[in-house]
Amino acid sequence: LQIIKSKQYKQKDFLANYTSKSMNGKLLNSSSFFIKDENEKLIGMICVNTDKSKYIELEKTLQSSLISIQQFLNQDINVELSDDNTINENLYLTAENSIEQAVIETVGRLGKTNVNFTKIQKLEIVEKLYNKGFFELKDSIGRLAKFFNMSEVSIYKYLQEIKNNGEVNKK
Incomplete structure (x- = not known):
């Protein structure tokens, strides 16, 4: 009208x-x-x-969701995460992923087949895994020994050397 x-x-x-x-x-x-x-x-x-x-109902729901997301994303990033304010946790699907990540961090790559690592590289990898708590996992020694194609006794020796020296000697 x-x-x-x-x-x-x-x-x-x-x-x-x-x-x-x-x-x-x-x-x-x-x-x-x-x-x-x-x-x-x-x-x-x-x-x-x-x-x-x-x-209109959908728009209100989306706006409410966006506000929640923005609040989550805009949280104070200066909140203390740990004593030194660093994030040092990586989430891995398997123990093998932890080993692979330590190898990549040490050697810079992960070959299609196991590379012949030097003793120093192996010690560095074992130390990284040790510092991340990898050896608290069940069968971790055996998995790493299999990865390096060496005996479990050798891995135990590397761990003992790391514990005694506190850090891998980089010569």
Whole structure:
């Protein structure tokens, strides 16, 4: 009725994407197309109304979620994480992944086949794993021995050397 009363149909052939309200109070997205005779007299209208209440509800949910995400992301990153404020935990799927990561950190790569590591490289790898608590895992000695293709006794000797020296001698 407002559209007819305002006589907007005289200047335009349609009105699109305006907001209206249904009888039960739901917000609608509306478009009206004017049907005119040869004298430009309004003889009918095609009105398309789409209930946008679900979209408004979805928008509110998304905004609420975004606020939660922003609060999480904007937490104070200066909160003390440990005594020296560093993050030193990596999450691995398997013990083998821990070994591979220590090898990459030491040697810079992980070959397709086991590389012939020097004793110093092996000691460095064992020390990295030791410092990360790798040897607290069940069968860790055996897994590392298999990876290095050497005996478990040799790994125990490396561990003893690391514990005695406190750090691998880099010669």
